[in-house]
Amino acid sequence: MLDVKRVSKGFTNVQAVDSISFTAQKGEIFGLIGPNGAGKSTTIRMIMNIIAPDTGEILFDGNPICEKDKDRIGYLPEERGMYKKVKVKEILTYFGSLKSDNKKGIQEKVDYWLKRFDLEDWKNRKVQELSKGMSQKVQFIASVAHDPQFIFFDEPFSGLDPVSSDLLRDSILKLGREGKTILFSTHIMEQAEKICNRILLLNKGKEVLSGSLEEVKDKYGKRTIVVEFDGKGDFINTLPMVKHCITYPRYVEIELKEGSAPDHLLSALVNKVSIRRFEIVSPSLHKIFIDTIGGKKESRDE
Amino acid sequence: MNKIFKIAKQELKMTAANKAFVIITLLGPFIILALAVVPSLLIDKTGIAEGTKIGVIGVPEDLEEAMTVAFQENNLELVSGISIEQMKTLLFEDALQGILVLPSDFLQAENYLYYSKTGTDMMISETLSGILNHLAVTTRLEKAGFNPQEVTKLSFKAGMVVRKLGKTGEEEAGQGFSDIFFTSFSFVMLIYMTVLLYGQMIGRSVVTEKTSKTVEIMLSSVTPKQMMFGKILGLGSAGLLQYASWILLALVLVKIVGPVLNLPLPKALNPGNLLYLVLFFICAYFLYSSAYAALGAASEDEQHLGQLAMPLIIFLIIPLMTLTSVIMNPKTPFAQVLSYFPLTSPIIMLARVLVEEPPLWQILLSFFILILSILLMVYLAAKIFRVGILLSGKRFKLQEIIKWIRY
Numbered sequence: 001m002l003d004v005k006r007v008s009k010g011f012t013n014v015q016a017v018d019s020i021s022f023t024a025q026k027g028e029i030f031g032l033i034g035p036n037g038a039g040k041s042t043t044i045r046m047i048m049n050i051i052a053p054d055t056g057e058i059l060f061d062g063n064p065i066c067e068k069d070k071d072r073i074g075y076l077p078e079e080r081g082m083y084k085k086v087k088v089k090e091i092l093t094y095f096g097s098l099k100s101d102n103k104k105g106i107q108e109k110v111d112y113w114l115k116r117f118d119l120e121d122w123k124n125r126k127v128q129e130l131s132k133g134m135s136q137k138v139q140f141i142a143s144v145a146h147d148p149q150f151i152f153f154d155e156p157f158s159g160l161d162p163v164s165s166d167l168l169r170d171s172i173l174k175l176g177r178e179g180k181t182i183l184f185s186t187h188i189m190e191q192a193e194k195i196c197n198r199i200l201l202l203n204k205g206k207e208v209l210s211g212s213l214e215e216v217k218d219k220y221g222k223r224t225i226v227v228e229f230d231g232k233g234d235f236i237n238t239l240p241m242v243k244h245c246i247t248y249p250r251y252v253e254i255e256l257k258e259g260s261a262p263d264h265l266l267s268a269l270v271n272k273v274s275i276r277r278f279e280i281v282s283p284s285l286h287k288i289f290i291d292t293i294g295g296k297k298e299s300r301d302e
Numbered sequence: 303m304n305k306i307f308k309i310a311k312q313e314l315k316m317t318a319a320n321k322a323f324v325i326i327t328l329l330g331p332f333i334i335l336a337l338a339v340v341p342s343l344l345i346d347k348t349g350i351a352e353g354t355k356i357g358v359i360g361v362p363e364d365l366e367e368a369m370t371v372a373f374q375e376n377n378l379e380l381v382s383g384i385s386i387e388q389m390k391t392l393l394f395e396d397a398l399q400g401i402l403v404l405p406s407d408f409l410q411a412e413n414y415l416y417y418s419k420t421g422t423d424m425m426i427s428e429t430l431s432g433i434l435n436h437l438a439v440t441t442r443l444e445k446a447g448f449n450p451q452e453v454t455k456l457s458f459k460a461g462m463v464v465r466k467l468g469k470t471g472e473e474e475a476g477q478g479f480s481d482i483f484f485t486s487f488s489f490v491m492l493i494y495m496t497v498l499l500y501g502q503m504i505g506r507s508v509v510t511e512k513t514s515k516t517v518e519i520m521l522s523s524v525t526p527k528q529m530m531f532g533k534i535l536g537l538g539s540a541g542l543l544q545y546a547s548w549i550l551l552a553l554v555l556v557k558i559v560g561p562v563l564n565l566p567l568p569k570a571l572n573p574g575n576l577l578y579l580v581l582f583f584i585c586a587y588f589l590y591s592s593a594y595a596a597l598g599a600a601s602e603d604e605q606h607l608g609q610l611a612m613p614l615i616i617f618l619i620i621p622l623m624t625l626t627s628v629i630m631n632p633k634t635p636f637a638q639v640l641s642y643f644p645l646t647s648p649i650i651m652l653a654r655v656l657v658e659e660p661p662l663w664q665i666l667l668s669f670f671i672l673i674l675s676i677l678l679m680v681y682l683a684a685k686i687f688r689v690g691i692l693l694s695g696k697r698f699k700l701q702e703i704i705k706w707i708r709y
Contacts (some may be wrong), residue, residue, distance in 0.1 A: 050521045051692065067525060075522035081515030086316060094312050098305060098523040142519065 001025055002022030002047070002150060002181055007056030011044055016042040018205040019056070024183055024198075029176045032185040033285075035293060039205040040185040041078060044152050047183070048075060060150070071099040074148035078155045078185075080139045084128035088119070088138055091127060092145055100146035113141040117167065133164055140168065144175065151175060152183045157191050169195060189286035199285075203293045217282035218290070223256040224283040225265060231273035239268050246287060251277070255286060305524045309532025310539065317503070317540040326499070327544050331551045350377045350426060355388035355397065357381045360404040365437060373431045378426075393419060402430060409438055409445075472499075485571055486629055486656040490578050490622065490649050492548075497586045497648075498618055500541050501594040504533055505607050508598030508691070517691055528690040530595050538587055545583060549576050578655050585672040586648035589679055590614060597681035599690035600703045610700055614645075623648035632658045644667055644675035682707050 002024040009017045017039040024030035032040050046053045049065050058065045060072070082091055089110065096106035100130060114120050117137040125136060136159060144151060145154050153172065155252075172195060176182055186192050192199060199216060201208040210218055226235075228251040236252060237245045241260035246253045256265060262280055283291075312585050317323050353549055354377060361369060361382045373380045381389075381398065392398040400418040405411045416427050443453045508530075511517045520529055556571050593614055601607035621628075621640060628637040632654045641651040641664075651668040689706040690698075 048522050070523055073522065075519065076517035077515065077522070079515040079518065081518070083316065083516060084514070085319075095519060095523070097308055098520075101304075139519075144599075 001059075001061055002030075002183065003059035003062070004043070004047065005057050005059070007043070007046060007058060009046060009051065009053050015205050017053075020200070020202070020205075020207055021056075022200045022210060024181050025241065026181055027176055027198050029172065029180045029182045029190040029195050031199035032183060032202065033187065033189070033192050033199050033208055033289070034185075034202035034208075035187055037204075038202040039204060041154065042205075043202075044075075044109045044154060044183070044185065046107075047152070048073065053199050054070060071146070072149045074138055074143040074146065074151040076143040076151075076153045076156055078158075080136060082127045082135065082139065082142070085126055087124055087126055088130070089114075089123040092138065092142055095142040096145035099148070102146075107244070109145045109147055110141060113144065117141070117164075132159055132249065133161060136160060136169070137164065150179070150181045150183070151239065152185075154185045156184070156189070157186070157188065167274065170189075185225050189284065189289050193285045201289065209288075213285070220283045220288050223258075223260075224281050224287065225254045225256065225271065226264055226277065226279045226281050227252050227254060227275060228268070228277035229273040229275045233273060235272065236269070239265070241265055241268070244291075246290070251283075253281075255287070256281070305528045306532045306535065308523065309529060310536035313507070313533050313536025314539050314543075317537055318543070320484075323345050323540065323544070327547055330544065331555075345488070350429060352377045353379050353382050354426070354617050355379045356430070357384070357386075357392065357398045357401040358404065358425070359386050359389070359401065360406060360408070361403070362408045365408070365441065368437060369433070372437060376429050376433060378429070390417075393417070397646070398424070402428060404434075409442055411438070433490070482657055483629055486653045487576070487625065489575070489656065490625055490653055493579070493583050493586055493649055493652065494618055494622055496541060496544070496583060497590050498615070500537055500587055501590040501614065504537055504591045504599035505594040505601070505611060506604060507533055507537070508595055508687075509601050509604055509607050511601070512691065513603055514695060521691070526691050527684050530592075530599075530684060530687045531690070534591050534595060535559045537591065538584075540581075541583070541587055545580055549580065552576060575656055578652055581669070582648040582652045585669065585676065588676045589644060589648075589672065590618070592676070592680045592683040596686035596690065597703070599687040600693075600698055600706075601690075602694065602697050610703070613700070617645040618649075622644045622652075625649070625653060627654050629657050646670050646672055647672060675694075685709065 004020060004022050006019045006021050007017060008015070008019050010234075016232060019030070020039070020043060022030065032043065034040055045051050047058055047065070049067060058067050086094075092110045093103075093106060093113075096110065097103065100106060114123055117140075119134060122130065122134065127138070127237065129224060130138060139154075140156065143153070156168060156172070160168060169191075170258060172182065172184070176197075184192070184196060196213065198210070198212045200210040201216075209219070211219070227233075233247070233252055236254065238240060241257055241264050242254055243257040244255040254265065256262065266275075330496065342472075356373070356378050358369075358380055361380070366382070370380045384392075386401065386403070389398060389401045393401060400416055400423070403415040403417070405414075414431070416430060418426070440450065440453050440457065443457075444450050511529075524532070552571055553573065553576070594611065597610045597614075598607055601610055624636070624640065627634070628640070628650055631637065637650065637654065640646045641654050641660075647668045651660075651665065655665060685707045686703060689709055690703065
């Protein structure tokens with residue numbers, strides 16, 4: 001269990017993290033979500049004991065974090081890098097050996113993951129020969145080769161093709177089922193929605209909202225409607241009962257104003273376009289993200 | 303501690319696998335050999351090739367025979383009887399080595415004139431000057447009524463034999479000036495080159511850690527301090543490995559190959575001096591590499607590191623530039639100060655040890671100051687490293703970086 005309690009960190013001109021608290025349980029995949037510069041990396045660096053928080057405390061299984069805890073953590077940083085001239089297997093063994101003395105265990109894990117990601121033929125090639133996607137997978141292996149209890153993935157899916165993406169997501173979910181505590185940071189809401197049990201949404205170092213996915217969605221109500229139709233939908237934005245409308249390529253996501261009923265919308269639409277789907281849904285995380293942060297961003301930019 | 307050794311091991315592995323390292327290790331001995339032996343071979347053997355033709359204008363008739371003989375004794379052949387224009391043609395056809403122009407009143411001349419294609423063949427012009435002066439002086443004395451044989455007998459000159467006197471009072475045979483000079487010079491060059499090379503390797507390695515973003519992974523496993531010491535120890539052992547192989551080769555050369563093939567190897571290339579070489583290398587390495595590690599951590603990229611490291615390079619170059627004067631006169635206050643000042647002492651004190659055998663307490667004092675400086679430097683470097691390794695995105699100035707020590 002990872003417990004972060006009212007942690008703050010300021011740099012010369014910025015309050016990077018402002019009194020953040022959350023708890024990630026064993027076997028749970030916890031999403032740390034927010035736009036670039038929200039304070040995700042700083043939070044992770046504090047948990048990794050790379051920098052110290054100004055105030056607050058971080059507990060691992062109830063004890064304050066210390067240097068030794070690093071060995072129980074696996075970390076996939078957002079900006080990936082490895083020594084270019086070293087062979088794939090050698091570098092994986094090296095990074096593993098820094099955190100664990102169990103050479104045999106590391107060997108087995110490395111072989112297992114190389115096989116799972118179909119990289120066996122590459123284990124004696126140099127890192128510089130790998131494609132971007134491959135080196136990302138190798139980096140992922142580096143973060144789990146020592147069989148850590150806690151794993152932090154910082155934007156693990158950026159730059160991966162859909163097949164690799166699925167493979168990686170399955171691997172992360174599997175690690176979660178094995179009882180690892182997983183902290184997962186991203187600004188891509190769809191990914192978070194598919195993986196996380198619980199989330200913490202950060203903006204400008206402050207907590208915007210937190211809780212399990214269901215709680216968060218409930219909080220944002222059931223006034224969201226997805227409509228798929230043929231015809232021109234430009235007028236929807238101007239309808240009196242529509243508060244906000246996001247247009248996707250094949251459908252629109254509509255938020256109704258307070259006091260408006262979905263059937264009002266349906267009757268307003270039915271004569272103008274031919275409807276193929278009309279569904280009352282929970283808001284997508286993407287929409288919540290835009291509502292809570294996008295709006296504030298705009299007002300701040302003004 | 304465990305993690306430091308793991309990092310050191312990996313760094314050693316990566317360095318030893320590097321082609322440049324292998325090439326330098328293999329070529330190093332030849333460079334030393336070239337620096338230590340070849341110049342002394344050149345000096346000893348660079349005489350004047352037999353039958354070197356010198357055109358002479360204005361040979362005094364009464365002295366022509368004596369002059370021809372004197373020329374021959376020095377491997378020179380006197381060519382006369384043709385015009386200076388013809389001689390110039392021959393000079394550029396390389397049929398003549400030089401042209402000597404003697405004034406009409408040879409005995410009263412203040413200068414002789416010598417032309418050559420290079421204007422720098424000192425050896426021949428010095429030899430000619432010796433021949434002509436000797437002839438002129440003896441002839442003048444003869445004209446004044448002295449007996450030629452008597453004059454030759456009375457006007458001989460003694461040569462000068464230079465020997466180094468060891469501490470124990472015994473002469474160290476074969477330790478001539480050129481011998482000591484070239485050994486000192488090659489040892490010093492070796493320390494200078496390796497310290498610079500390894501310092502920059504450390505600096506670059508740390509910068510690459512930052513630019514390649516590997517640093518995040520490293521710091522998620524180890525502390526900045528462990529990372530810095532791991533790198534310094536790893537590359538340092540690569541350096542020691544290199545020195546060990548060179549010294550082994552030097553000893554084989556001196557103890558086995560030299561005596562068997564009867565090579566004129568410098569006597570200064572002995573185990574005692576080689577030990578000092580290694581000890582001073584270790585000190586210089588730790589001092590400079592910790593500074594380089596700190597600067598590497600503070601740099602944005604390799605160019606930035608190059609700018610920040612300029613002051614360090616200057617301190618490495620000062621002893622090189624003053625080396626000749628230190629070797630010729632190790633007792634000057636300037637040489638003394640440089641042999642205690644930590645950034646220059648590894649090179650200058652080593653040169654003094656090779657040349658003059660300073661009192662033991664002076665050598666120990668030099669080491670003592672070095673070790674204190676290393677401890678201080680490592681302490682400060684670790685502080686700068688810790689801050690610098692996490693910062694990126696700005697090209698900090700040296701003054702700003704030094705302030706990080708207080709963080």
